[in-house]
Amino acid sequence: MRNALVLCAALVLQGCATHDYGNFAQQADVATNTVMVNDSLSQLILFFPPAKTRLIVQQDTSDRFGQSLLRALRQQGYAVQEQSESSAPLPRNSTPLAYVLDSPEGSSAYRLTLRVGKQSLTRAYAARPEGIYPAGLWTRKE
Template sequence: MRAILSLIGILSCLTGCGTTITSTSGGYGNFIPSAPAAHEKQLADDAARQLQLLYPPASTRLDLRQSAPDGFGKQLVETLRSQGYAVQEVPPAVGSTAADSHAAPAASTPDAGSSVSFNYVLDSITSPKLYRVTLVLGSQTMTRAYVPQSEAVHPAGAWVRKE
């Protein structure tokens, strides 16, 4: 009984973290500047696999509503395109700074009705050492925690989805 209550508490915390990110303006992007490239690739591949379960490739257009200058963002966009997704990226603003990469999503475009708006957050917790990937697709949020080790990252739980 105690284990079930603990699991419910942990999942509630993860869901709460996912909703906190979406309610703040300017909370998107990669907030782990020192993550190894191999870790970013594994995280992006896992995020793309999860998207593939929910949105069929070749019939889904994703509108990335933030710039993706970081390794995780570039790898995620590349993986999604290789799987058959149409990914529309926000063009970088002239004279943009590093702080602009965490800007709020762009306003919807006239043809956005047939597409899914898309944002991501990659951040970490120091104690215990965990990475967290949050995908925001329209009004739906998906979050998963990972344990980083020297050569790989391992899921610390299932994907938590808030609709």
């Protein structure tokens, strides 16, 4: 338990040094991505209701996690618009969405941060032979 807390703290603090968005954990397989996408969707629904939230994604989402996340958001009822240039003005009544999925080199741990508007939601995950599981609670920064 203590190791999981130290890992979570290290992963959260490591993210303070970068403003790049995307998937930096390319080794994550389909099952791992599916668990994290479903978990992300459950958390987003708590704070940003579908059918009332218009999301604008201004980053490359060609990776496996990004494609799965966008598909799941749309299936849940979110209006999702992909915008290739982050310098373009945001449409009215829209909320920017970005994500960072990373993993320390040589580790089976992952950290997912969703940036929605001015808030960020972060959670660490640990992998075991039987699958991936959350290594802590979601943290929310307003």
